[in-house]
Each structure stands twice: as C-alpha cells, then as structure tokens.
Amino acid sequence: MKIVIPGGTGQIGAVLDRALTAAGHTVVILTRRPARERDVRWDARTPGPWAKEIDGSDVVINLAGRSVNCRYTPDNLRAMMESRVHSAQVVGAAIGAAQRPPRLWLQMSTATIYAHRFDAPNDEATGLLGGAESGVPGYWSYSVEIAKAWERAQEQAETPHTRKVAMRAAMVMSPGRGGVFDVLLRLARLGLGGPVAGGAQFVSWIHDRDFVRAVEFLIGRDDLEGPVNLAAPGPLPQRVFMRVLRAAWGVPVGLPATAWMAELGALVLRSDTELLLKSRRVVPGRLLDAGFGFDRPGWPEAARELAGRVRGARR
Numbered sequence: 541m542k543i544v545i546p547g548g549t550g551q552i553g554a555v556l557d558r559a560l561t562a563a564g565h566t567v568v569i570l571t572r573r574p575a576r577e578r579d580v581r582w583d584a585r586t587p588g589p590w591a592k593e594i595d596g597s598d599v600v601i602n603l604a605g606r607s608v609n610c611r612y613t614p615d616n617l618r619a620m621m622e623s624r625v626h627s628a629q630v631v632g633a634a635i636g637a638a639q640r641p642p643r644l645w646l647q648m649s650t651a652t653i654y655a656h657r658f659d660a661p662n663d664e665a666t667g668l669l670g671g672a673e674s675g676v677p678g679y680w681s682y683s684v685e686i687a688k689a690w691e692r693a694q695e696q697a698e699t700p701h702t703r704k705v706a707m708r709a710a711m712v713m714s715p716g717r718g719g720v721f722d723v724l725l726r727l728a729r730l731g732l733g734g735p736v737a738g739g740a741q742f743v744s745w746i747h748d749r750d751f752v753r754a755v756e757f758l759i760g761r762d763d764l765e766g767p768v769n770l771a772a773p774g775p776l777p778q779r780v781f782m783r784v785l786r787a788a789w790g791v792p793v794g795l796p797a798t799a800w801m802a803e804l805g806a807l808v809l810r811s812d813t814e815l816l817l818k819s820r821r822v823v824p825g826r827l828l829d830a831g832f833g834f835d836r837p838g839w840p841e842a843a844r845e846l847a848g849r850v851r852g853a854r855r
C-alpha cells in the first residue's frame with residue numbers, strides 16, 4: 541500500500557514509518573521541513589502540490605499538531621488548536637478533491653477528550669467527554685475543546701469514498717529519545733518517579749507495537765469508523781504506574797511530589813501539570829469488541845520490555 545503520513549516526523553510518525561516500511565508499504569511523510577528522500581513539503585494549512593501524494597494513495601494517517609508538551613499559554617493553546625484543526629481540514633480537502641481518494645483516513649485524536657474521572661473507565665459508548673468537570677482548573681477544558689474541534693474537522697470533511705476513523709490515543713510508549721516513556725524513565729532514574737499529588741489519577745498508555753498493530757487492524761477492518769480508543773485495557777493510578785516503571789528499571793525510590801512541586805517542575809521543564817494531574821481512565825471498548833488482541837496488555841510486562849529495549853540501544 542501507499543501510506544501518506546502528514547506530521548509523520550515526530551515520535552509516533554517514527555514508530556509507524558519504521559513498522560509500515562518494514563512491512564513492505566511505501567510510506568510518504570508530509571512535513572514542513574523535508575530532509576529525507578520520502579519527505580514531501582507542506583505547510584499543514586493550505587492546498588499545494590503535496591496533495592498529489594494523497595491522490596492515488598491507499599491510506600492517510602494524519603498526525604500533525606503542535607506538541608502539547610509546553611506551557612499552556614494563550615499563544616501555545618492557539619497554536620495547539622490551529623495546527624490540528626487546519627491540518628485536518630486541509631487533509632480532508634485534499635482527500636475530497638482526489639481523483640482516486642484513499643480508502644481510509646486515520647486521523648489522530650487523543651484520549652484527553654474524555655473527562656477527568658476516577659469512578660469508571662471511559663470507553664467510546666459510555667465514556668464521558670470532558671469539559672464540564674468541577675474541581676479542576678478551568679483551562680483544562682481547552683485541551684478537550686481542541687480534541688473536539690480536531691475530531692469535528694474530520695467529521696465535517698466531505699470525503700464520501702473514504703472511511704474515517706478518529707484515533708483517541710493514550711500515551712504511546714516507545715523507547716525513542718524525547719518520547720513520553722523516555723521522559724518518565726528519566727524522571728524515575730532521577731528518583732523523581734513517585735506519586736504526584738497523591739497519585740490516584742489514572743494513566744492510560746499503549747505499547748508502541750500494540751499501537752502499530754491497532755493501526756494495521758483498523759486499516760484491515762472496513763466495518764470500523766468514527767472514534768476508536770487506542771489504549772491498553774488496564775489504565776493504572778499514577779502512583780502504581782510509576783512504581784512499576786521504577787521496578788522495571790531497578791530504581792528503589794521515587795520521591796512523592798505535591799501538586800505545587802509538580803507545578804514548579806512543569807515550569808522548569810516548560811511543560812504543563814495537566815499532563816501529570818488529569819485522570820485519564822480510558823479503555824479500548826471498540827477494539828476489544830472487534831476482536832483485537834493486545835500483545836502487551838499489562839504495564840509490568842510492557843515496561844520491562846521497553847526498559848530492555850532502552851538498555852539494548854545504549855549498549
């Protein structure tokens with residue numbers, strides 16, 4: 541197949557590019573800064589010659605969006621919103637205008653679309669979308685609004701010959717530098733991998749190989765469309781999640797951090813505490829119903845395997 545990946549130069553793009561190329565597919569990456577042979581320039585906002593790559597392709601997987609690992613200032617929030625909505629709109633327009641449209645458009649979305657909650661897991665059918673929770677900082681609703689607008693941009697695109705899936709992905713755990721696993725492991729190794737603000741908030745995650753397998757599953761299943769959660773079936777409270785990660789690497793202690801310490805740390809790391817404090821309790825209802833089987837459903841085994849790959853890469 542020919543698979544086009546707008547925004548495929550980042551962490552998830554690298555994981556997908558490697559796996560799909562190894563499986564024998566032709567992968568083309570749309571990027572604002574082409575550097576490699578298979579990279580094609582676009583600006584993620586306006587139509588251009590890049591649309592030729594989409595015409596005649598089999599699958600489009602749009603990952604483009606300004607990183608959310610930043611301070612949630614008004615400027616950054618606007619860039620997070622616009623980069624997602626505009627790129628989804630222009631991808632939709634290119635698919636709609638194609639002579640030979642792809643049969644599938646996988647659009648990245650996020651597990652963050654669901655409400656901050658502890659009481660029950662969110663699947664696609666019964667889960668609560670966020671934005672109206674009480675007792676959380678008001679600005680948290682903005683990331684939910686971004687996710688909703690992102691999905692709406694795909695829904696509203698007129699692409700009658702193309703199946704559309706919004707991938708509500710949890711944190712994708714891969715050993716690559718700068719990815720979320722790398723950051724969490726670094727914190728754990730510094731002795732900072734303890735509970736944050738009590739650590740009752742849930743962490744949803746998915747092992748990188750299961751993420752790739754889920755993408756391949758979605759490509760193969762013509763009956764699946766709309767929102768699909770890509771998350772391992774067992775989200776864990778943050779204090780347990782980090783304890784397991786410490787055990788996987790062999791770090792005996794993890795200092796607890798209060799909410800204000802996390803605030804200070806996030807300020808230093810130029811990140812935002814929402815990423816640490818929001819309870820993301822998300823489960824893969826539709827994938828399991830459709831018969832998808834996870835290779836790494838449990839965090840202890842997944843964390844050990846990922847830690848082993850990090851150690852292997854360093855040797």
Ligand SMILES: NC(=O)c1ccc[n+]([C@@H]2O[C@H](COP(=O)([O-])OP(=O)(O)OC[C@H]3O[C@@H](n4cnc5c(N)ncnc54)[C@H](OP(=O)(O)O)[C@@H]3O)[C@@H](O)[C@H]2O)c1
Nearest residue numbers: 547549550551552571572584603604605606623709711712
């Ligand atoms: N990583 C996760 O665990 C996770 C989980 C759920 C959802 N997601 C979402 O999935 C997508 C891919 O994740 P990732 O971790 O691979 O992200 P990433 O490493 O930040 O890569 C995203 C790509 O988007 C492009 N981009 C960045 N800023 C942009 C802007 N202002 N306008 C247009 N394009 C821009 C960049 O490509 P160029 O610079 O080459 O143009 C970048 O390589 C993101 O939208 C992310 O929010 C990620």
